[in-house]
Amino acid sequence: MAKIGVFICHCGENISAKVDCKKLAATIAEHPGVAVSVDYKYFCADPGQESIKKAIRENHLTGVVVAACSPRMHEATFRKACAEAGLNPYMCEIANIREHCSWVHTDQDMATEKAADITRSMVEKVKRNNKLQPIEVPVTRRALVIGGGVAGIQAALDIANAGQEVVLVEREPSLGGHMAQLSETFPTLDCSQCILTPRMVEAAQHPKIRLLTYAEVVSVDGYIGNFHVKVKMKARYVDMESCTGCGDCITKCPQKKISSEFDCGIGKRAAIYTPFAQSVPNKPVIDKATCTYFKNGKCKICMRSCQINAINFDMQDEFIELEIGAIVVATGFQVQNNAVYGEYGYGKYPDVITGLQFERLASASGPTFGKILRPSDGKEPKNIVFIQCAGSRDPSKGVRYCSKICCMYTAKHAMLYSHKVHDGKSHIFYMDIRAAGKGYDEFTRRTIEEDGVSYLRGRVSKVWPKMSKLMVRGVDTLLGKPVVIAADMVVLATAMVPQPDAKEFAKTIGIAYDEYGFFNEAHLKLRPVESSTAGIFLAGTCQSPKDIPDSVSQASASASKVLALFSKQTLEREPVVASNNEATCAGCWGCVLACPYNAIEKKDILDRSGKLIKRVASVNPGLCQGCGTCVTFCRSNSLDLAGFTEKQIFAEVMGL
């Protein structure tokens, strides 16, 4: 038998001025199942709460309705009071008769009548409430960071420095990501490698960080606090334990003319290689696709050259399984393939290069040792044209969005060029200059005012070769006339795009992505570092185009989210989660598809002999966020949502 206590608050005069609380209490007292119906000046104050507790104890109440202010104000307060009196806190509901009634209505009779309806419907609901227990989820205190660019390194170090274990997975042979390729970085022009390499070394040597390079995450199961992750360690053919990184093998390898990915094709590497001189770990891998032995079955020169026998051609891919509590995804970006712009001649004319290639030319440790030289004839260009938005903000061939960093790095390139080639001249074609950031506008101004770079507002329509020059035709929209420039080199400010496998990867680990393949945050404004899946966080350019400071900030923010999660052994969650009636589920998987959080799994129901009887939907309470979208979809009415069950809502409506 329901014994509901109803507590009607005057809220000083906030409620009682428009709602006749005495009359309301008397009306509700008549309602079936109501054992206590009283009014009082301030139920949220201590004496008020005490009187509720007393009434619960004395009358053995089975449920409580507090008719007062919005549940968004004091639901937690009153639920706590109930719990203190021994009543399950989820047996308490709030009837909002202040914000939704006394404050907004003028007619006392009508307001009182409305308050009675609101309260009655809450009484009907609470009669059907269930005693819920907060969901406790154990937490494995070990983080996985995927991607070893600057964002991943930062996240890993922050977590490890706070004393928690980290596994850092990078798919290339070395840590570093794109930042390792950069020459100097805007807006301070500090050398990229000088600031990054010490962090790479720190990450590799950190006692709390387990570094797995040349490795890829192949599957993620489980849920927040309890992920099971499988990682593939690609065969390096070099034993990581014994290799000393002397590099003898590299010098002996007969394949020396392989285009270097790290140098964006401007430099060359061997088939056994480290991506760059400061690689971490500084131990080579054999590139199976270009190795003579793997192609022809003969060679193994490297193996013979190795003094300590670290090379093993029989090595196989290995798989490691990890128990993980939280994941930071920091898989970074790629630059768009500029070949889509036929009119710029990228890929056709060797001296049309991308911004990233320019970084390699300008880098002191790059293929030209920091000299700006043309790829075609190795001569120093005296006139460079930079084309901004070569891909960005171009819905027709490129991408719709702004890549955010190209205005800045183009200014940087022009500046670096003017520092290196004093008699050089550079022109920048641009649409707008977007230099929002600390010290950024000052930086671009300096490029224009101190380094004399000429900015031309307009698009380039064609680039074509003439003698040893590249002719660039564009318009200067500010002067309203066409311009033709004879350049020695053309640099395209290529768009930042998601990794080519971003969508596949997102599906593997179970997070959402946008139309381009950038990973979606849980909420653009309020939860910008959480992914849509609980326990998986985002850092850096995998979420959207960013510069280094933004990537690092987001990485630190993700790390703090992980640390907050790891601050307790178990995780407590509101028990407002869905559950399924397996007997009636038809296994149509509509709910599986509809759930925004991938919280619903397909479960096999087996008979005693292990034979499959049927497959049904099963909600993982660790992942469910309690939106109820699945419940509404389910045609067989098999799903229900705790706290807002079908029975409760039905009763609430019928109580109105």
Place this chain on the structure above:
Amino acid sequence: MTIQETYKARVKKLLASGTVKMVIGYKPGTTADRRRPHFIRTPEEADQLVLDSACITNLSGYLLSEGLLSDEKAVAIFLKPDGIRSINILAAEAQLNSEQILILGFDSNDNQVTALEGEKVEEFTTLIESIKEQAPEALKNPLLEQIEGMTPKERFAFWQGEFSRCIKCYACRQACPMCYCRRCIVDCNQPQWVNTSSHTLGNFEWNIVRAFHLSGRCVGCGNCDRACPVNIPLRLINAKMAQEVLGAFDHFSGMSHTQEPVLASFKKDDSETFIL
């Protein structure tokens, strides 16, 4: 050879060779113009097979009979294009594995039965695409347009008249291949979403729920309509909803066995002109 004889021979071959364990087809019914489902397990049983323009029932629902497909052995079934589409839906909703189904396709126009090329459901994709093309025209119906032309009051009165006759026998549900739920929402009494009394209110609710659950899933086979003992024109509501999802979401039911259910998916730019 008539198409019936050609198909009869094919059925015998399929069974004799063990390619399929059963063929679901038609046999003569209680009156001359009625056909009954025929579950053929041996070549001999195929002698009774009938294939003519009276074969109108969509047989696909029989595939879901308890245990029929659980041994993963192939079953062949006679289907018209609407039935083929329902195989796609049932596969998309994980009720069957379309690999297991061998389709004996046919169509009938002006009392003329013709064979359809193909065996696996994917092979009918072009056919279904062309049906989708024609759907805006095909779904048109004079009575439907007449109802649309009514005032809301008249419409309500029209359906009130129709639904008041419903006896909640659920023959419509029984007949529909898409109504495969083990427990229908009307049978749910905790809470009682649909009024079970014989009053028109509950009938209204039942028919609205039924139509909602079939929106974007109904293939217009007409099984429900024909099953209804009191001749409620259920097909009209279904056709109206098919028009709606086609117009609003370009969704035509049963296009493929991987089609996403229209009400479990969305596009960010779905129309919302009606939202204040």
Place this chain on the structure above:
Amino acid sequence: MNEIFEPKIVAFVCTYCTYAGADLAGTSRLKYAPNVRIVRLPCTGRISPMFILKALQKGADGVLISGCHPGDCHFTHGNYHARRRWMVFRALLEFTGIPSERVKYSWISAAEGGKFADLMNSITEDIRKLGPFDQYNALIKETEAPATF
């Protein structure tokens, strides 16, 4: 019959946006018609078409469904799913003669207290003009009488 008709309206709203918007109307002390009763749900994704039918059965002359604007859903996609269902259900109700003037849909954010108050007034006024939902009420009445068989 000179008494003005006070319609009964039931609103199903999500807690993160429209419910909070209604709270804001309250804290801003905006005044509006007292005819609407709110049922709070976590998300528009939880609002089942069955709720609308039950509100009508309970004698509502009008129903309002409201939640977060597209893109603002606390649960990221609940309102996109809801929007599709509404589109379909609305067409169905319209076709069966339950006029779309009686079942309305809106997006009201937590910041739109003013929009909430205005909508309460306009919806009340609109439904007052339509009058009681006599046709549905007749069906309800029938269930109250003993069944004929």
